[in-house]
Amino acid sequence: MSKPDDVAKEAIDQAAADKAAADKVAADQAATDKTAADKAAADRAAADQAAQDKEAADKAAADKAEADKQVVDKAAADKAFADLTAERDTLRTERDGLAGERDAMKTERDTLKTERDALKAEVDRLEKLTGKAAKPPAAGGGGDKKLTADEWLAEQLKK
Numbered sequence: 009m010s011k012p013d014d015v016a017k018e019a020i021d022q023a024a025a026d027k028a029a030a031d032k033v034a035a036d037q038a039a040t041d042k043t044a045a046d047k048a049a050a051d052r053a054a055a056d057q058a059a060q061d062k063e064a065a066d067k068a069a070a071d072k073a074e075a076d077k078q079v080v081d082k083a084a085a086d087k088a089f090a091d092l093t094a095e096r097d098t099l100r101t102e103r104d105g106l107a108g109e110r111d112a113m114k115t116e117r118d119t120l121k122t123e124r125d126a127l128k129a130e131v132d133r134l135e136k137l138t139g140k141a142a143k144p145p146a147a148g149g150g151g152d153k154k155l156t157a158d159e160w161l162a163e164q165l166k167k
Contacts, residue, residue, distance in 0.1 A: 134164050 155163065 130161075138164070
């Protein structure tokens with residue numbers, strides 16, 4: 009072969025080698041670009057997933073806070089209801105106690121009226137026996153002596 013053919017062949021081989029090197033560099037660059045794009049997509053997907061996870065965690069926290077608030081509100085309402093029920097029961101007991109006292113006082117009043125009526129009847133009976141209106145010491149009678157009601161009654165019965 010001649011020298012110019014060798015040089016041409018060498019130039020073609022060099023051009024092929026340069027093209028192969030350039031193709032390798034381009035392939036490496038494309039692979040690097042693809043890797044960078046895949047990494048960016050993976051980072052975006054991870055960021056999106058993290059945002060969704062945070063949103064779900066925030067919603068769960070808000071739901072829990074609302075549920076806790078409802079529990080606290082229900083407990084407060086139940087306590088208020090229990091307090092009012094206890095107060096109502098106390099007032100009923102007090103009312104019933106006062107009603108019992110009132111009935112006892114009525115009974116005592118009726119007993120005193122009966123006793124008074126019996127004493128009036130006794131005074132009327134004694135007035136008929138003595139022929140004059142006898143006034144017990146409490147009513148300003150009883151003479152000069154200061155007699156108790158029992159002493160006066162005994163003295164009137166002697167007459």
